[in-house]
Amino acid sequence: MKSNQIRAAIVGSTGYGGVELIRLLQSHPNVTVTSVISSSNAGTPIAEGFPHLTEIRTDLLDGIDVDNIRSKADVVFLATPHGISMKLAPEFLEAGLKVIDLSGDFRLKSGDVYREWYKHEPADQALVERAVYGLAEVYGREVATTDFISNPGCFTTSALLGLYPAVKAGWINADSIIIDAKSGVSGAGRGLNLTAHYSEINENFKAYKINKHQHTPEIEQVLSEAAGRPVITTFTTHLVPMTRGIMTTMYATLTEKRTSAEFVELYRQFYEGRKFVRIRPEGRWPATKEVFGTNYCDIGFSVDERTGRITFISVIDNLVKGAAGQAIQNLNLMMNWDESLGLQFTPVYP
Template identity: 85%
Template sequence: MNNSKLRAAVVGSTGYGGVELIRLLQSHPHVTVTSVISSSSAGSPIAEGFPHLREIRTDLLDGIDVELVRSKADVVFLATPHGVSMKLAPDFLAAGMKVIDLSGDFRLKSGDVYREWYKHEPAAQAEVDRAVYGLSEVYGAQVYGADFISNPGCFSTAALLGLYPAVKAGWINPDSIIIDAKSGVSGAGRGLNLSAHFSEINENFKAYKLNKHQHTPEIEQVLSEAAGRPVITTFTTHLVPMTRGIMCTIYAAQNENRDTAQFVDLYRRFYEGRRFVRVHPAGHWPATKQVYGSNYCDIGFSTDDRTGRITIISVIDNLVKGAAGQAIQNLNLLMNWDETLGLQFTPVYP
């Protein structure tokens, strides 16, 4: 019965992150979405702009009204841009709701760093401090019982799940890390932009925001925690002519020469019992399509005796493990449910 289910509201339901939350939550056994919210399209049916939801969601979009949302829901997902989440989260928290924010507003613990990379004033430090950074497989223990989750960035998720165990174990030199990231175009959202115009992107491959991407400090913050000292990295993002999928190709110098099998073993032990990280055996590297539409992060390795470097390949679906899926995984952890609830999708292949 719906009455016994946790009631969820999704703010930003007309963006790709919001609509993916709705897709996934539709089949969650313990959650029901009771309010889909969009400031720009309030009052119109959500299926109007998203005909794939026809006859699945027949409700109208709500406006942003904290009291209304509080009356309808227990937990609110903020699938809103940075700068917007920081305005909304405090009120929902004050109303006693659990809040899971998908923006970058509460990820960086330092306001100065936020200001530098986002070119925007940071959120109040009190809320920043209160937010738990929800990289599920790394910080799951902190997520349990929290009421305010800051969901990681899409690139950060792929990069960090690929790097954390090796940095934590001291097997690679943190100063040598270079992350070459590639993303499908849905990561750029539904807002109109020449950079997401079909004829400009199709049959094209491009780099963007070199040395300026706002996920850089988020990655460095976690790696610094893992390394126990400040870490800076080179992080580059590219746009791939496809809709979904992120690959991070990560390069680092090893601290002593180990082979691929040892890394496989290290990672399998680190992620033991965590269903959504799949570590590939030596000689196999994941491709983005093998996690399409699913919450998996697949990881593979190649060590090179000639250079002493290791190359780590990490892939996710940017809208699932990189956004909506991990947000739900965090809800599951927070509620002390099995973390896979509602997320046991087999990837869509081909």
């Protein structure tokens, strides 16, 4: 193995996030996937459930054995349900592995807030404090110095990248923020449930978890830091009849008169050098198809002079920038590699 090569294990490799990690890491020049792990499917070929992965280098699913994984890997991605990562992460960290967690177990710094929104007991507080929140475009410096990352949620990524610069600059009233987000059905996961049933979602458009979505406090936690005071938002999520993609439409009141062109310039400056955030010129707004299969977040703006409000449009692929792609972007930063390594995909279109 070359000196800049590392070995990766993926725990939870039979969910959509884990499968997307496998797909993306096959194109990474510095990473070899040496272990794909599913506690319920150990010993079976990954291609048995996912024929599109027939030619991956590691084709048998392992069980969760820390010593075995430590002998095979340098970094472990935890693509597990909430409540599982908090049990596994301490063991992997103690074994000397770098850990990137894609669940929500370490995102919220307050145990009480986690308990309220996730409906079960939080992780050990010392471990929560140790985890760096992996919104790469905002916390990239911190990501580069840690061995433990908590990957942001998909809705959260889209909303925060769309709002953070304006809140940080004080250009919008943070108390006026309304977030209206729409996701493809893959965001509901691979498990069988009535919500994602074809006959329920096809030719349908539905709101869900109204005022109760667990990404709400995550968004508010980061925006509060940006504003320097507590921020509370109205956040509503919807399912739309498509497989991938998130469009987040956000509204806020301006603190003083601004133009759309000024917002374009503010955001271009804030995200200068960050390859995965693309700011649309004035009068142009993004669509989910324009980031499909990639790690891009595209953002557009429209200031309404009549109302003194601004509309933000932010789009991502929920499985890439909203999950697996951002996890790999964070790995790149941890390893002091170019953050776009292994992620330089042109969107699939049409």
